[in-house]
Amino acid sequence: DGGGHSGWSQTMGSGSTPSLPFWDWLLAQRLGQTPTGYGGTGTPVVTVPTVATGVTLTPTAVTLTVGQTQQFTAVAVNSLGVAVSPQPSITWATSFGGKITTAGLFTAYTATSAATVTATITGTKLSRTATVNMVIKGLLRSRPVDTTTPRPPYGYVDYLPEGYDPAASKLWPLVIYLPNITEAGDGTDSTANGHQLYAKMVKHGPLYQVDSQHWDFPAIVIAPQVVTNWAKPLNVKNVVEYAKANYRVDSNRIYMTGQLEGANGALRYAVAYPDDLAAILPIEISAPTSVAQATELSNLPMWAVHSFADPNVARTISIDWVDAAATALEGGASDSMATYPGYGGSRDRFAVDCNAATGKPLNDAGDITTIPSASLVTGSTTVMFASGTRFSSNIFAMWSGSDAQPFARVIVAGESVVGTSARGYPASLTLTAARSGPTKSATVTIQTPVGYTATAYRASNGTWAWSRHQLWTGTEPDQHVLTLYPDQAAEAGWMKTWANWNVWNWVFRQRHAPAGAG
Numbered sequence: 058d059g060g061g062h063s064g065w066s067q068t069m070g071s072g073s074t075p076s077l078p079f080w081d082w083l084l085a086q087r088l089g090q091t092p093t094g095y096g097g098t099g100t101p102v103v104t105v106p107t108v109a110t111g112v113t114l115t116p117t118a119v120t121l122t123v124g125q126t127q128q129f130t131a132v133a134v135n136s137l138g139v140a141v142s143p144q145p146s147i148t149w150a151t152s153f154g155g156k157i158t159t160a161g162l163f164t165a166y167t168a169t170s171a172a173t174v175t176a177t178i179t180g181t182k183l184s185r186t187a188t189v190n191m192v193i194k195g196l197l198r199s200r201p202v203d204t205t206t207p208r209p210p211y212g213y214v215d216y217l218p219e220g221y222d223p224a225a226s227k228l229w230p231l232v233i234y235l236p237n238i239t240e241a242g243d244g245t246d247s248t249a250n251g252h253q254l255y256a257k258m259v260k261h262g263p264l265y266q267v268d269s270q271h272w273d274f275p276a277i278v279i280a281p282q283v284v285t286n287w288a289k290p291l292n293v294k295n296v297v298e299y300a301k302a303n304y305r306v307d308s309n310r311i312y313m314t315g316q317l318e319g320a321n322g323a324l325r326y327a328v329a330y331p332d333d334l335a336a337i338l339p340i341e342i343s344a345p346t347s348v349a350q351a352t353e354l355s356n357l358p359m360w361a362v363h364s365f366a367d368p369n370v371a372r373t374i375s376i377d378w379v380d381a382a383a384t385a386l387e388g389g390a391s392d393s394m395a396t397y398p399g400y401g402g403s404r405d406r407f408a409v410d411c412n413a414a415t416g417k418p419l420n421d422a423g424d425i426t427t428i429p430s431a432s433l434v435t436g437s438t439t440v441m442f443a444s445g446t447r448f449s450s451n452i453f454a455m456w457s458g459s460d461a462q463p464f465a466r467v468i469v470a471g472e473s474v475v476g477t478s479a480r481g482y483p484a485s486l487t488l489t490a491a492r493s494g495p496t497k498s499a500t501v502t503i504q505t506p507v508g509y510t511a512t513a514y515r516a517s518n519g520t521w522a523w524s525r526h527q528l529w530t531g532t533e534p535d536q537h538v539l540t541l542y543p544d545q546a547a548e549a550g551w552m553k554t555w556a557n558w559n560v561w562n563w564v565f566r567q568r569h570a571p572a573g574a575g
Contacts, residue, residue, distance in 0.1 A: 088139065109133035109141050114176050114185035121155075121165040121189060125271075129161040129187060131176030146179045155189060165189065194219040194273050197264070199255040202244030202282075210295040211281035212244020214258035216267050218275055221305065228307035230276035230565060231300055234262040235287055235315030235322040242282045254282055261316065261548075263555055270556065275565065276312075277304050287315075287322025290329035297333060309569045314338035316551040317370070324378070327354040336360070336567035338560065340551040342378055343370045351381035358567045360538040360560065362527075364550040365407045365508070372541060383515050383537045393513050393521045393539055400506060407508035407543040408523075418506030426545070431501040433469065438488045440467070440478075440501060447483045470500040478503070508543025510553075529559040535566065 058064060068079055115130045131147045132140050149157045152173045157163045163174055177184035195218045202212035221229060236258065246254035258280040259268035266272040281296045293313075300306055311334050313323040320339035327337050328350045336358040359382060363375035376393060383391035394404040400411060400418055410419045430443040467476040467486070472494055480487040486503070513521045514533040524533075527540045542550045554560055 088137075106135040106137060106139075107141050108135060109145055109178055109183065110136045111138075112147075112176055112178060112183050112185040113138075114174075114187050116187060117185075118188045119190070121163075122194070125165050127163045127165075127189070129157070129163055129174055129176065131161065131185065133178050133183070148177045148179050150175045150177070151189075163189065195221070195267070197259075197267055199246045199252065199258075201246040201254060209281075209299050210292065211284070212242070212246065212254045213279055213281040213296070214255055214264055215280075215304075216264060216274060216278040217304075218277065219273055221277070223305060225305070228305050230310035230312065231297075231304070231306045232263055232274070232276050232278045232564070233293070233296060233300070233311070233313045234258075234264065234278065234280040235293065235313065235319035236260075236262060236280060236283055237315070237317040237319050238283055238286055240282065241284060243284065244282045258282060261551060261555070262314065265552075266555055274561075276310075277306065279304075283318070283322075286318055287325065290322075290326045293322055293326045294330060294333075297330075310335050310565070310567075311569070312336050312338065312564050312567070314340070314555075314564075316340040317343050317547070320344075324350070324354070327357050327359075331357060332569070335569040336564055338362070338554070338564060339375070339378075340554055341367065341370055341547045342375045344374070346374060346377035346381055348381050348385070351378055352385035355382045355385035358536050360540070360563060362540045362542070362550050362554045364544040364547050365541045366543065366545040367547045367550075368545055370547060376539065379515075379537055379539045383519075386536065387515075387517065387519055389519050391515065391519065391521075393515070396521050396523055397513070397541075398511060398523055400508075407541070408511045408525075409506040409508045409543075426503055428501045428503065430498050432498055433492055433494065433501075434496045435494065436491050438491050439485055440488065441485045443498075466504040468502040468504065469494065470502070472499075510540065510542050512538065512540040514538055527554065527557050527559060529563040531562070531566065535563060538563070 111134050113132045113134055116127075119127050121127055129149075131149075133145050133147070135141050147161075149159060149161055151157045151163060155163050155165045155172045155174075157174060161176070165172070172189040173186050174189060175184050175186045195216055197216050198214065200209065200213050200215055202209060218229060220227075240257040240260060242253050242257060244254060246252050259265055262280060263272075263274060263278050264280050267274065267278070277300070279296065279300055281293075287293060297311065301308060313326060313334055314337065315321075315323050317340075320342045321344040323337045323339050324342065324344060327334055331354055334357060337354075338360050340362040341364065342361065359379065361375045361379050363370075363372040365372055380391040380393055383393075397404045398408040399406045400409045412419055428442050428446060430446075432441040432443075465478040465481065465486070467478050467488060469476070474494065476492070477489045478486045481503075510526050511523050512527050513523045514535070515521050515537045516534050521539075522533075529535075529538075540550075540554065542553060544550065
């Protein structure tokens, strides 16, 4: 045609005959891709810049409550704002106030100030930052040893419950959590040391429940960081007195809990200052039992917890402390394990569900441990452990049985035949039948029945009643309580206990009667 109008009208379809093939072609094109179905040559029609010149971050602002999570997404883009391929690695960082994973998942854990989340392209240092505003029902704070006046005796982390007002007349219960020495430190908290104070004090205990499980406790919680140990009750006394002077504390409702050395510290404090506390919750006590000291704290409500098969700290330590305290309070003799529902009626073997007809465990396939390089001999009933491999006494006693009713299953690596064992010793075990397989050194797995948690309550008449699980309904005797978890890992006992509201209901029920109150 001679006129330009004819060209654009027919091409773009504004005339009487729309040109649909043109639009099909146009809309088929994509940056960096070859058209299909229209005679493409296999060569991209547009070259996309592959050098990243920026970062897009989503979202750029968010409001979270403590304990909530937010997924952040970062994409490296070129000068056209298009994602480059392949994507370079992204480094994530956050200011104090939350933690973030390498995948960009942020978890809020303090509301003292707004946090930031930064995504950076490794190497090029291109970055974008998002703002995280945080709100909380209660207040979870890191209180370093060197930033507060008056100076606290230790660096600590505290939790203030929803509704706490330092200017109001209302008083609140106080929970002092004494961590184990594995969480020791100098009480400082900074970016340079990875905020070690906060990280260690929320690793276990009630503050773990606040930080990771989003609990709101109806109490003030203070977790001081141990420097070496809790050997001196006066050091803990300073923490208690500092809390009473600087927080709205109900002095008749002060509680103390801890694991291992923290449990020992709680016991030592209760012995030295028996009128300060309303109850203690010691988990995995490792300090040797003292009848004299147990007598000093016998009037104090105590719920002791231990993992039945702990290979490092014998359960008998916690059991003996409870029995000694109960004996001192009520007279006579206390034997909490006399009625323990252990398999076969034995206090040396944890409680299991048994077949009523045979008396044997319903489930005998629970792994207890693996012994590398054990020595097996054809025709022998003895399996010897490699030098340096030993069971502690409470482990092998736990699953010792009889030839008629073997307690442990023995599995040799690479063999299909499953043996059974009636007896165990620190450095060996005895099979119920002579070995028919070849003489060799092999890995041996020992399995025992799957046990259940049992809790005992001591009645005023001196008897101990055991129940399944770790329950508290408010009707059970509450002066002395003992829970045994069927685990080897000590951590199982304290993590499950602090995550159990039955236990905390028992704790907060206890009140210390002031002098002269009757």
